[in-house]
Amino acid sequence: MRNHKFFLLLFVLLAFNNIMSPAQEIWMKHSIPVLHRSSAYPDWKGLAAADASVIKDNDTFKMWFSGSGWIDSSDLCPRVRIGYAWSLDGITWSEYNDNPVFDINPDTSKFDSDGIETPTVIKDLSAPSHERYKMWYAGRKLMCVPINDHKFGYATSPDGIHWTRYSQNPVLIPGADSSWFNSFVSSPSVILDEGIYKMWFTAPDLILNGQPTDGKGNIGYATSNDGIDWSIYPNPVLIAGEQLNWDSASIAEPSVVKINNMYHMFYSALDQWGIENFQVGYAVSVDGIFWTKSTRNPVLQIGSNGQWDRYWASHPSVVYDNSDNKFKMWYTGRDTANIVSLAGYFWDIGFAESYFNTNVLPSIKWDNTIQCYPNPSQNKLVIELPIESAKFQIQVVLYNQLGQKMEIEIYPSGNLLILNTSLLANGMYYLDLNNEIAHSISRFLILR
Numbered sequence: 001m002r003n004h005k006f007f008l009l010l011f012v013l014l015a016f017n018n019i020m021s022p023a024q025e026i027w028m029k030h031s032i033p034v035l036h037r038s039s040a041y042p043d044w045k046g047l048a049a050a051d052a053s054v055i056k057d058n059d060t061f062k063m064w065f066s067g068s069g070w071i072d073s074s075d076l077c078p079r080v081r082i083g084y085a086w087s088l089d090g091i092t093w094s095e096y097n098d099n100p101v102f103d104i105n106p107d108t109s110k111f112d113s114d115g116i117e118t119p120t121v122i123k124d125l126s127a128p129s130h131e132r133y134k135m136w137y138a139g140r141k142l143m144c145v146p147i148n149d150h151k152f153g154y155a156t157s158p159d160g161i162h163w164t165r166y167s168q169n170p171v172l173i174p175g176a177d178s179s180w181f182n183s184f185v186s187s188p189s190v191i192l193d194e195g196i197y198k199m200w201f202t203a204p205d206l207i208l209n210g211q212p213t214d215g216k217g218n219i220g221y222a223t224s225n226d227g228i229d230w231s232i233y234p235n236p237v238l239i240a241g242e243q244l245n246w247d248s249a250s251i252a253e254p255s256v257v258k259i260n261n262m263y264h265m266f267y268s269a270l271d272q273w274g275i276e277n278f279q280v281g282y283a284v285s286v287d288g289i290f291w292t293k294s295t296r297n298p299v300l301q302i303g304s305n306g307q308w309d310r311y312w313a314s315h316p317s318v319v320y321d322n323s324d325n326k327f328k329m330w331y332t333g334r335d336t337a338n339i340v341s342l343a344g345y346f347w348d349i350g351f352a353e354s355y356f357n358t359n360v361l362p363s364i365k366w367d368n369t370i371q372c373y374p375n376p377s378q379n380k381l382v383i384e385l386p387i388e389s390a391k392f393q394i395q396v397v398l399y400n401q402l403g404q405k406m407e408i409e410i411y412p413s414g415n416l417l418i419l420n421t422s423l424l425a426n427g428m429y430y431l432d433l434n435n436e437i438a439h440s441i442s443r444f445l446i447l448r
Helices: 007-019
Strands: 048-057 060-069 079-087 115-123 133-140 151-157 186-193 196-204 217-224 230-232 250-259 262-270 279-285 291-293 312-321 326-334 347-355 371-373 380-384 395-399 409-413 416-420 427-434 438-446
Touching: 048 312, 048 326, 060 115, 060 347, 133 186, 196 250, 217 262, 262 312, 279 312
Parallel strands: 048 115, 048 347, 079 115, 115 186, 186 250, 217 250, 250 312
Antiparallel strands: 048 060, 060 079, 115 133, 133 151, 186 196, 196 217, 217 230, 250 262, 262 279, 279 291, 312 326, 326 347, 371 380, 380 416, 395 427, 409 416, 427 438
């Protein structure tokens, strides 16, 4: 039998183009920001308008965003708080007159007494009317220092304007020093999916202890039945450094949209810590845990010289608008690294959109028809595919327990794929299989 050593790589490249339509990877930017900072002192958003979270509520786009500025002229340092705006087209926005709608905690002993930012908001029609809108946000306590100590808080509202903090905040905090999310958590993205709250979030690993995530920003995943008590997936679901020259240092600030059976993630990434040129990438998943990054990343790039987003194009918030079959993105843009005065720079919110090709979505799940044996395995694993899938090219991606992609030899034979597992260490592994019509996640154990 012929040895197809590069069979895995070939299948990945071929099938990836079937799943990743170029349509949602080509974005048209609006030429100027759609929501601005005020450039005034001591205004609450004098320095920046950023970190948008947008939902479409009937025919209205609703945005919650971070504003960086001052409480009043006696404030010793800028604070970040949350404002609200609405729009009928996603481009022309009306800001609430009494912004910010969500302020820092007046109790200076609390985790969110210095700043609150990076909100994610959903509208939950199953919730009581006084909790119809739900917000998760990053709060910080340390004042006037660049050190991040963010934890996640939770708040509810009847109208998206008047918010009540959860009394037992914070609801999610960084892990122990030995964990991959040992420093701070930020930029949550939450969806309500079949009765389960699912969150993707930013979590840098700044304690160097021999983990693959050391020194990098990564994206984690958590689930909850009530939006308060969260179970964190043991490993990051997206790790920096897999696509060199654009995501080497950090990936962060996810925005996740689920359409039919597919999860779509848009996220920021950074190549070097010393040059904060965040740009936006794209990945897809069939379960929200194992993601395939687009080979066309970054899909939304920084602007050219002289444009308002020349330095940053980051923190996407994406909505799928089925009225015109488009992804719509609001993102944070900057045109300078160093801010020396209130005048003459941008740190605002921009807009971009992309047509979405719904024809590439999977229509069949394989979860109950894929067979992998023997399991546990030693030196060989056989994947038995449904007969009807044999005419389609199969993408096979192997992950270890840390969510890292692994190379492996594959020998195709009819509707069987035979994997050479002799070089794999003991432990749990995950197979992500998909083609034009179906997807499956399978798990197997190497035990010798």
